Amino acid sequence: MSNRPITVLLVDDHELVRYGVKSLYTELQGVPLRWLEAGTLQEALAIYARESRIDAVLLDLNLADCKGLQGLRCFVHAHPEARIAVFSATQDEFVIRQARALGAVGYVPKGVVSSEMRETLSALLWPRGGPQTHGFAPRNALFPRFSSSAMYDRVAELGPRHLEILELVLSGCTNQEISDSMHLSLGTVKNYVSSLLLALDVKSRSHMVSLFR
Numbered sequence: 001m002s003n004r005p006i007t008v009l010l011v012d013d014h015e016l017v018r019y020g021v022k023s024l025y026t027e028l029q030g031v032p033l034r035w036l037e038a039g040t041l042q043e044a045l046a047i048y049a050r051e052s053r054i055d056a057v058l059l060d061l062n063l064a065d066c067k068g069l070q071g072l073r074c075f076v077h078a079h080p081e082a083r084i085a086v087f088s089a090t091q092d093e094f095v096i097r098q099a100r101a102l103g104a105v106g107y108v109p110k111g112v113v114s115s116e117m118r119e120t121l122s123a124l125l126w127p128r129g130g131p132q133t134h135g136f137a138p139r140n141a142l143f144p145r146f147s148s149s150a151m152y153d154r155v156a157e158l159g160p161r162h163l164e165i166l167e168l169v170l171s172g173c174t175n176q177e178i179s180d181s182m183h184l185s186l187g188t189v190k191n192y193v194s195s196l197l198l199a200l201d202v203k204s205r206s207h208m209v210s211l212f213r
Contacts, residue, residue, distance in 0.1 A: 005031070005032040005033065005034040006028070006031055006032070006033050006034065006055045006056075006125055007033075007034045007035075007036060007051070007053060007054050007055050008033055008034070008035055008036070008054070008055060008056050008057070008058060008121075008125075009036045009037075009038065009044060009047060009048060009051075009054050009056070009057045009058070010022070010035055010036065010037055010038070010058045010087070011037075011038045011039075011040075011041070011043075011044040011057065011058065011059045011060055011063070011071075011087075012039070012058075012060040012063075012087065013039045013040065013060065013062075013063050013064055015039070017110070018035075018037050018039075021035075021058075022035045022037075024114060024117075025117075025118065025121060028118065028121055028122055028125065029122060029126070036051065036054065039063070039064070040063050040064050040065045041063050041065050041066045041071045041074060041075070042065055044057070044059070044075070045074070045075065045078055045079070048075075048078075048079050048082060049078075049079070054082070055083065055125060056083045056084075056085060056124050056125055057075070057082055057083065057084045057085065058085055058087040058108060059071060059072060059075060059084050059085070059086055059087060059104075060086075060087050060088060061086060061087075061088040061090060061095075062088075069095070069098055069099060069102060069167075072084065072086060072099060072102050072103065072104055073102055076102060076103040080103070083105050083124065084103065084104050084105060085104060085105060085106035085107060085108050085120075085124050085142070086099045086104050086106070086107045086108065087108045087110065088107070088108075088109065088110060089109070089110040089111060091109055091144070096143060096144065097163070098163050098167070100143055101159065101160040101163050102160055102163075105124065105127075105142065106120065106123070106124045106142035106143065107142065107143050107144060108120050108121070108124070109144060120142065123142050124142060127142075161192065162192060162195060162196060162199075164182070165178060165182070165189065165192045165193065165196070166196055168181065168182075169193065169196070169205060169208065169209065170209055175189045175190055175193065193205070196208065
């Protein structure tokens, strides 16, 4: 990779954000960066399918044609080989762990200082060490951690299906509604919810919901 420009697809619906990122990071570790831009999820999917080689994708969470983690789900489903990092101003531990479970290889917070973002981008592009570094990238370089992460890590360890059901619970869905939308039996949904209550060490759905408000 060090002998050619690195291609990164930046997906964000704010033109000024895209311009700022491209202007700040024209190269990494002496290797030129080639930036591709998309303002919507559908545009990004088309560009990725069309281009012969894209080394990484920076994907904003909220775009005009998708909200939240739905865009990540769609991108991973369409291009499972893609190295996708979520690019977002959200610093919610649950969202970060969810993104990781759904297939993101990194989480790049907007608003961090330039040196921190440069370190994260380098870890994204060279997880085993780049041209000007030695050894593997730091473990925390791709996924930021917060002091309150212990509770969320317990949930993330349960797997993506639990996270998906938790997301539906937090949005106000009943067990029956979750059963219908996910095509699972009601008993299976109840078992998943019970596992979530146990993982979060709470006794009720209302208490569980209150943890994320």
